Amino acid sequence: MTAQPVLKAIDIPQLKTVCSSCSLRELCLPMGLSENEIEQLDQLVYTRRRVRRGENIYRAGDPFASLYAIRSGFFKSNVILEDGRDQVTGFHMPGEIMGLDGISADRHACNATALEDSEVCVIPFARLEETSHQVRSLQRQFHKVMSREIVRDQGVMMLLGSMRAEERLAAFLLNLSQRFVARGYSPAEFHLRMTREEIGSYLGLKLETVSRIFSKFQEEGLVSVQQKHIRILHVDGLRALLGRGQ
Amino acid sequence: MTAQPVLKAIDIPQLKTVCSSCSLRELCLPMGLSENEIEQLDQLVYTRRRVRRGENIYRAGDPFASLYAIRSGFFKSNVILEDGRDQVTGFHMPGEIMGLDGISADRHACNATALEDSEVCVIPFARLEETSHQVRSLQRQFHKVMSREIVRDQGVMMLLGSMRAEERLAAFLLNLSQRFVARGYSPAEFHLRMTREEIGSYLGLKLETVSRIFSKFQEEGLVSVQQKHIRILHVDGLRALLGRGQ
DNA sequence: ACGTGGGGTTGATCTGCGTCAATGCGGCGC
DNA sequence: GCGCCGCATTGACGCAGATCAACCCCACGT
DSSP states (O other), rough: OOOOOOOGGSSSBEEEEEEEOOOOTTTTTTTOOOHHHHHHHHOOOOOOEOTTTEEEOOOTTTTTOOEEEEEEEEEEEEEETSOOEEEEEEOTTTTTEGGGGTTTTBBBBSEEEEEESSEEEEEEEHHHHHHHHHHHHHHHHHHHHHHHHHHHHHHHHHHHHHOHHHHHHHHHHHHHHHHHTTTTTTEEEEOOOSSHHHHHHHHOOOOOHHHHHHHHHHHHTEEEEETTEEEEEEEHHHHHHSSSSS | OOOOOOGGGSSSSOOOOOGGGGGTTTTTTTTOOOOOHHHHHHHHHEEEEOOOTTTSSTTTTOOOOEEEEESSSSSEEEEEEETTTTEEEEEOTTTTTTOOOGGTTTTTTSEESSSEEEEEEEEEHHHHHHHHHOHHHHHHHHHHOOOOHHHHHHHHHHHHOOOOOOHHHHHHHHHHHHHHHHTSOOSSEEEESSSSHHHHHHTTTOOOHHHHHHHHHHHHTTTETTTTTESSSSSSHHHTTTTTOO
16 A cells, blocks of 8 residues: 555645635535625635645545635545555536535545646535525535535446446546636646546546557547556547447 | 326425424424524425335426425435336435535436325425524535435445445344334334335345345344334344455 | 656457347236 | 246356467666
8 A cells, every 4th residue: 555645734834815706606615606605605715725646635534624625736636445455426517515524524535636636626615504504505505516416426427327338438538628627727638637547447447448449439530548648539429329229 | 117107296285384293303404403493494394295015206307496395204315227127326204405416417316206195394495595594503404404415325336336235234233223213113123114126226135135134133033023013123133244344 | 877666558358248139027907 | 726937957068258478678776
């Protein structure tokens, strides 16, 4: 098992954040809030943390106190199983909220590991509940964020429960592409921040299978793959792979 | 595709409900609330609906208006895929809340189908948000309910992503057993409300595989299976099957 | 420039589960 | 009481993806 450095709060510079001037406000918690209301959010989301590649924002079992909105960078959620394997349960990009799993038992249920140097906004949960008690639209938005997480997870369950390997990888690429687009990046060309093994863990496949299918997609002219650099050449071809669920 | 009768609101008798006298209040939304606070819940959860086996409380695409707490009976969440297959995403028993997936897009994302004649309490969501805006502990409890759903889904993702067929079925039986215990039923002996095909769909297996593994478990003396009647004979044996995830 | 190591690719083989097919069983309607 | 139908069981066979193993490539440190 590789060393898993713990985040040292002391080492991390505390930076001033403001949602009202954040370029991600249309994706993140402020979505749909008025200027006024966003300013109330600014009152509670007042710190930002840098996290370096390989570090965890929180780990399974840690007491739960805050949610984290990704400001820049890329994360995986994962659990270390008894046998030492690292089971990946999700990938997260800027504008997404991590830590929702911790609310139920006041402890985090998984780790949140940075896949590249990143920055997160710290959202103290008690204060979020307090503020959303006052700001109705924030309450509503927060509920939507949680519900979206539930829907997303159920989508993954369906993927794992009913798709074959090729379909899973196609769905994965299309999903990443969509999320990049929503953030103003190219839908067709991006860098994978995770290894083949992490993709495989997330998709319920072995790394060799992931690699083989990338090669197959490449042969078929659907994508161009060079290590972690991906270019989607034929979106509709990938989409066509879904639909017909064996 | 089998006929899927739609719930006719008119046909369903509207019964008076009260959380304060409900035997499930320690599992359901009222958990952790004071007598006073539960009485406020009573104000909003005022109707109950009977649903007969095979009927849906809601279907994917239906506009979202209410959550549903199961008062008695048994449900599955499911999605009908384009090719007509019925993909099961969850099983639900008394005290559990259904419909959380609908919040994110104001439309339900799946069907909720009764696997036996059942009763649910209707929780109008707008009023729940309103009341939880006033009753702090209700807000907190509701957030916990949503978070628990997220954690549960991630558990299923891990099951689907990393376990072999036997492990999945063992985990499934142990999970059912636990949930029955929490409701005061026997941990060891219960009736499955769902078919082998529905179990298989949920666990990402084919019905024949489910059946074979039931037989294998029986040969090994772990459980006794007679059609839908299950008796767990050797809990630790089932538990031992987990742990060592290939 | 060179060596090292972690990730990635590719091939050969194995196997768990899916697929197809036949048979059994039990509950329900007539 | 009888026959039907949906569900469950069991067997034979095939294949997708896992496993094992060799090799490659590139980034990085010295």
